Amino acid sequence: MDATHLEPVRKHIESRVIGQKALINSLMIGLLSDGHLLVEGMPGLAKTTAVKALAESIEGDFHRVQFTPDLLPSDLIGTDVYRQAEGDFEFRAGPIFHNILLADEVNRAPAKVQSALLEAMAEHQVTVGQKTYPLPALFMVLATQNPVDQEGTYQLPEAQLDRFLMHVWVDHPNHEEELQIMALDAQQQKEPPRPPATPMSQQDLFEARKQAGEVYIDPKLNRYIVDLVLATRDPGNYDKDLKRWSRFGASPRASIALSRCAKVQAWLDGDKFVTPDHIQRVAPNIMRHRIMLTFEAEADGITSGHFIERLLQVVAIP
CATH class of the missing domain: 3.40.50.300 (P-loop containing nucleotide triphosphate hydrolases)
Incomplete structure (x- = not known):
């Protein structure tokens, strides 16, 4: 499959x-x-x-x-x-x-x-x-x-x-x-729309999940994922603007989600392994609701999207 x-x-x-x-x-x-x-x-x-x-x-x-x-x-x-x-x-x-x-x-x-x-x-x-x-x-x-x-x-x-x-x-x-x-x-x-004649079976869906979860991710990219998440918690080590904007960072669920979704994105793209591009493409949707900004950032019009964009710029790619 x-x-x-x-x-x-x-x-x-x-x-x-x-x-x-x-x-x-x-x-x-x-x-x-x-x-x-x-x-x-x-x-x-x-x-x-x-x-x-x-x-x-x-x-x-x-x-x-x-x-x-x-x-x-x-x-x-x-x-x-x-x-x-x-x-x-x-x-x-x-x-x-x-x-x-x-x-x-x-x-x-x-x-x-x-x-x-x-x-x-x-x-x-x-x-x-x-x-x-x-x-x-x-x-x-x-x-x-x-x-x-x-x-x-x-x-x-x-x-x-x-x-x-x-x-x-x-x-x-x-x-x-x-x-x-x-x-x-x-x-x-x-002509009102009709549902598919043969919906995807749950068995096929579970098999697709299994295969997507087996996509290879290099240990260096796992460390990159953790670096991204840790940078939301202790942004002062990476960038002064991130430190000024961040109130609370992402939880370990963000690391798990980044790894899991990057594998799925690679599988959907037909790739055999995860690349930094896969991680960066799924990062905004995974980080957006897990970052709490400071009142200063909100007053300056900074959104979580701005924060994530800056985050991907300052954290080194392996």
Whole structure:
């Protein structure tokens, strides 16, 4: 098996979403890396459409949860229901037990609901009462959110953000892409889109994950990955601007994610080994939500993107 086996999945997403190549590539990386994705952008940029198209391409159960301020944790993970006839409790599983969960507008729900995802995303299990229930072998959370400065949103806490493998930012389409979007909408009004006749099986997906995880990465590049992450924690050793901008650095999950996603990117490119370019291409989405900037940096208009760009410039490539 090689990356060509994933082409039907990619092509189906591209048939539903015009442009957004970076988003589609990130969805493919997240799927093969067994990780969860946070997709952020302004309303109307096909975030939900892309996630639904991915779910249609994979064999398994899909469920969408619209996060709202009145959502309860039990609405997500399930609850124990008392059965009067038997005189005991029965667990009724919530939507989190599906293979692919779309947490739509995740930042519309308060912290107690967002925290209901923590155990599931980190350990692939859910604890209700005194019992722990395992989640399916294929379990992926794809969360969307609008920028946190919009009215009626709740910023995700750092512990929640760190459990997302990648944080993908979606930009507006260009002129030509928007014309194509209008044409696609007109076409779909005449002929509604259909899901693939033969979605990719979970067995094939697990085999693809195995092969992508076996891509060779040189020990020097592992040290390069660790250097990048350590530079976010102790930036004064590398650059005075990074030191002035950095409040808190990335956790060890960033090192793991960089290695895992770089291997997948290399596999998707048809390469037999990881190069520094693969690492640098996946770094922004992996680092973006794991870096906390100082108030001084924010006042100067410095974003996490600026920080990561500078980081990749000052950390030496082996």
